[in-house]
Amino acid sequence: MMHKKTWSDYSSYFSANHLIAGFTNQYYPYSSVIDRVEFAKMLKLDSRKIVIPQQIHSSNVTICTKAGNIIDTDGIVTNNKDLILSIQVADCIPIYIYDYRNQNIALVHAGWRGVNLGIIENSIKRMKELDSNSIDIKVLLGPSIRQCCFEVGPEVGKLFDNKFQENGKGNRTQLDLQGVVIDKLFNMNIQNENIIDIKECTCCSDRYHSYRRDGDKAGRMIAMIGWV
Numbered sequence: 001m002m003h004k005k006t007w008s009d010y011s012s013y014f015s016a017n018h019l020i021a022g023f024t025n026q027y028y029p030y031s032s033v034i035d036r037v038e039f040a041k042m043l044k045l046d047s048r049k050i051v052i053p054q055q056i057h058s059s060n061v062t063i064c065t066k067a068g069n070i071i072d073t074d075g076i077v078t079n080n081k082d083l084i085l086s087i088q089v090a091d092c093i094p095i096y097i098y099d100y101r102n103q104n105i106a107l108v109h110a111g112w113r114g115v116n117l118g119i120i121e122n123s124i125k126r127m128k129e130l131d132s133n134s135i136d137i138k139v140l141l142g143p144s145i146r147q148c149c150f151e152v153g154p155e156v157g158k159l160f161d162n163k164f165q166e167n168g169k170g171n172r173t174q175l176d177l178q179g180v181v182i183d184k185l186f187n188m189n190i191q192n193e194n195i196i197d198i199k200e201c202t203c204c205s206d207r208y209h210s211y212r213r214d215g216d217k218a219g220r221m222i223a224m225i226g227w228v
């Protein structure tokens with residue numbers, strides 16, 4: 001069955017003229033490079049200027065100065081308004097970051113590994129290297145697996161504070177990774193009113209691909225942000 005390819009438009013959360021932020025739904029079968037070009041065109045962004053990180057569940061965040069592939073990085077930051085930032089996710093948290101004073105933007109792929117290793121802190125640090133101040137930074141957490149579905153074993157649970165976990169089956173727990181991320185943002189002096197959590201679970205909503213739900217056959221969603 002053919003479905004129309006649609007996306008969620010998060011641009012209005014940033015209320016910045018000419019800043020476009022989008023997120024595909026499950027009817028994008030897989031986020032190959034061709035899909036990113038097509039998605040950029042749907043968003044009216046310049047499809048020749050896409051930055052594509054090779055995501056490895058690290059805490060690496062890279063300041064980008066040109067379009068194309070970037071190896072070994074899960075976060076990309078830029079002050080170049082010609083560049084279009086993209087990542088792919090299927091349960092990990094797509095984090096959109098915008099500094100409304102300096103107009104720096106970032107896009108971060110945040111799973112439990114990267115969050116544990118410090119990708120949230122590194123992202124804000126990189127923004128500050130481009131002269132951002134915490135007080136000017138807006139952060140949006142996109143659709144991702146949430147506590148309702150995110151059961152983890154004790155080896156993962158022990159990496160995070162108990163206050164972000166509820167008891168699950170046996171010795172397993174349900175982890176609130178979005179809560180962990182928001183707590184880290186508070187610690188980096190990001191203001192509560194500048195944090196937007198979309199609060200949609202990729203695993204229990206059939207709008208999205210989910211690795212936890214669909215395993216190796218899961219597709220990916222594309223997150224994209226850039227200027228028109």
Ligand SMILES: [Zn+2]
Nearest residue numbers: 148149201204
């Ligand atoms: Zn869920």
